[in-house]
Amino acid sequence: MARDPPLLASSTPTLRAATTVTIGHVQLRDVIICPRERGVVNYIQSKAILEHDLLGPEQPPRTIAELPFLPNTLASLPVPGTDRTLLAAGGQDAEIHLSLLKPDSQREWSFNTQLQGSINNSILLTSLSLTDSNESSVEPRMAISNNDRVVMFFDVPVRARPTSITPSGVVRFNVPVNHSSISPDGRTLLSVGDSSKVFLHRLTGGAHVTASPIATLTLPPTSNPFSSPALVASFSTAFSADGSKYAVAAQEGAVAVWDVRSTRPLKVFHTDKTRGVSRSGANDTTWLSEDPQEWSQHKTRGPGWSARAVKFGGRPGRELMLFTEHTSLVHVVDARTFETEEVICMPGFPAPPPVPPPPARQQPRRSPSTTARIVRTLEETFRIAAADDEVLVIPPLGDRSVEREVRRVLGYHGVPSRFRIEEEDEEMEEVRGRPPYFIEEPELEPEPPAPPPDMCEEEEDLDVERNLAGACFDPTGSYVYVASDTGVAEWGVRGADKRWWVDGAWER
Template identity: 30%
Template sequence: MTAAGTHRDDIGFLRLPATKYAQRTTIQHCRKEVIFVNQNSVSILNTETQQTTHALQGLTFSPTSMTTGCGYLAAGGQRSELMIRQLSSTWFAHTVVGGSINNAMSISKHAGSTRLLICNNDQTIKVYSLPDLHLVTTIPLPTAVNYASVSPDGRKLLAVGDTSEVFLFNISASGSYERIGTMTATSDAGFSCSWNQSSERFAVASQDGYVSVWDIRSTNKLAQLASKQVCHDVNPQVKGACRCVKFSPSGSIDLLVFSEHVSYFNVVDARTFDGRQSVSVSPAGLDQHISGIAFAPDSKSLFVGTESSILEYSVDALMRRSFPYGSLN
């Protein structure tokens, strides 16, 4: 890992070992329960009862993307298919949004309404209002779009795609999206991006095995973090590719987690970026694909999806809320 100043490895942010749930996943997401995709179904695992129920089943497509937010669940497909369900009722809608692969989606309340953003391989972000599925606007970009994230305060939009460029937008009170900046991450495509809970910092995970972090008040990087397998030069652009990045969403936990293509995920101190914990999800000598990562809403647990199971790690919240020293300037 590289960042400003020195760094410490193997900090105990998470308590090991993980609790293991024997659920096969292709991608997964977490809220109070764990929602995950397997083949043509989207299921919900209650980690207290360990019971699994189907949120969507018998889909006519295998989802390539899935998200939840504001009481809705959305699944997108390889041929621009879209399925929306309201989690508190039986309401659902199925449509095709046009373009190519729906790479990623996000749901948030901003610009005075609930909006669904769909990142597509046709070089657009399609913005729909919910629940009426009205197409609010289409945001064009110069590359296939892999991921987009709206800041928690609803004022900024971040997007990455099949280029090293990172696109920053302002969201106006009237609901329009204006590009206000373009940064460069590293040397390869961006897979994922995330905002911290204060909407002041954002991070981008890239194919070449690096996570770049910025403060919204500067175009200079705050930190650049290397994956464990890039650090050890083990097929860096294959095994060590950074696939998913997430900030802890609540409280004073202040962590950043990012997954590698296989076997490892990394938990980083998001206050100073000078310490991290690298965790293997595979037995020694074996590689296992990581299908997704997500914090619980209270940031006290971290869920990691693999091809054969869902792993739950407890965050050492007491340690994160205890500062070893302080200073007043």
């Protein structure tokens, strides 16, 4: 049986660039876009939107919009009939930023406001009229999924610098709304929030958008030994290009795909829940907190296998779906059959060079009598033994970081010391803690620098997993971009360098 050809040209990125991408909210991870051309991406860095040309590594990222808040979400829209691009960002306290960009990415105008409400979880920009046709409206529209259990619609005037945005409709829910999508024909609103429900509404109206419920579906149960009520939520949705399919990414570690004609999922993709499980045992769930705020404060490890962002894209006649996990992994799926799936790993990026510490103050070498007096005092106070050469022999303390700190402090004060570490073969390993002027180290040949990692190791510790900040396609669907909090990488879709016959014309 012939195997399906690969979906991506290679599992190795075609481009990569180290940079800082800011994840403003631990669960909202969709802050990278590629609105105009291959290699030129926008992302959030602190309170700014940056443009980064990955094809020009000698060019540093540049700021195209400074914001008065830290965004949770980022969206863009090519304005029909113009060469302008509309950018939108939303924040934690219902803030909104809008920018209209010229072809050279210079701002024609920018606008900031704050709505009445809570967290703006996601922003959707559309040029559809949201009536019974797929015609463009006079002005672009913005749909905001908000924590106050609403999706709010606004008209965005683009022909002149706006002084306000006009409300044009609202849809109310019984749960906080985390994400929404609109079908390609502008008639269906797909929304998810802090529940296992998937909401479908029919959109009608012209100047004012109204919505009527079509169906409320339920995500299929996920086989998850670490199930927790706090994980029952979804944070991303997407329609296929022809509107015949839609997908939902669930925090419990699954992506469900529906055909619009069915109420049961066509396919459900599950992430690997054993990834990152505590080594103390497969049933140990103590590492997973039920409070997402603790994940962002680094008090506990979050579920790296949660599905965060789902997107459709790809080449004509070969549509792809991709979805990201909370950390490290990106899944690429053949959206024609949903039977072929590839998993790629976000590479690591070199850390910025450390700031050199200030020169250490030179400590006078203590006389033997002074050292002996300190050793005797510590021996009497802490009941620890000293060797014949007046070197403190300290028993294991049970925490290597504490032992290193004790050794550093003693060495700083000129007290030679060593730790007794009992190995399984009962041999003693000596770790010296003398200050530099007590040690004569042999000269060693420098080790060659390790190459940056390209793939994730199966047994890699969770502490070095990559926090993913989102993923997207370029406008032609030929390239995939993935952002972590330390860099951006590009993968080519298989066949991206070929020409395709579409609607009676050749396209790249």
